[in-house]
Amino acid sequence: MSFHFLFLNELPFAEGFGFNTNIFETNIINLAAVVAIVISFVGKNLSALLEDRKKTIINNLQEASQRASEAQERLNVAKNQLELAKKKAAEIREEGVLRATQEINNCVSQHEERLSKLEEFKQETVQFYQQKAFKQAYMYVISRIMSRVKERLNKGLDATYHVVVNNFYVSRFTEYNP
Numbered sequence: 001m002s003f004h005f006l007f008l009n010e011l012p013f014a015e016g017f018g019f020n021t022n023i024f025e026t027n028i029i030n031l032a033a034v035v036a037i038v039i040s041f042v043g044k045n046l047s048a049l050l051e052d053r054k055k056t057i058i059n060n061l062q063e064a065s066q067r068a069s070e071a072q073e074r075l076n077v078a079k080n081q082l083e084l085a086k087k088k089a090a091e092i093r094e095e096g097v098l099r100a101t102q103e104i105n106n107c108v109s110q111h112e113e114r115l116s117k118l119e120e121f122k123q124e125t126v127q128f129y130q131q132k133a134f135k136q137a138y139m140y141v142i143s144r145i146m147s148r149v150k151e152r153l154n155k156g157l158d159a160t161y162h163v164v165v166n167n168f169y170v171s172r173f174t175e176y177n178p
Contacts, residue, residue: 152161
């Protein structure tokens with residue numbers, strides 16, 4: 001590395017060697033000498049430090065880039081899993097709605113079946129009690145008729161009743177067609 005002193009061409013030649021009492025020029029010369037020594041000795045070390053720092057920064061950037069790509073990959077996987085979970089949730093929701101509808105329809109059909117059986121039972125019960133009432137009325141009428149017939153038979157037949165009975169049997173025989 002070469003360092004050119006621009007201010008050397010301004011110094012006068014052949015004045016000799018001696019003490020320079022100009023403080024400003026002395027400071028500039030001293031500063032230039034210190035800077036030249038620092039650059040010559042520290043320059044290589046500084047270059048090596050800067051090169052190491054550059055490599056460290058590049059490695060950090062590469063690692064960060066790699067982590068970013070891994071993070072992006074994990075994000076994509078997570079998004080895919082989220083989409084799959086959404087689809088599965090929609091399927092479960094649809095299946096739940098379908099099952100609920102089927103269960104409602106099943107309950108309604110069972111209810112209708114029970115209502116029809118209840119209606120049938122009601123009709124049978126009404127028919128049973130109608131038959132029972134008819135039978136009771138029939139038995140009452142028959143018993144009353146039988147008691148009146150017994151009463152008449154016990155009292156004996158009078159002429160008018162004998163005519164009525166004979167007319168009844170005659171009318172029956174006349175209606176009979178063999």
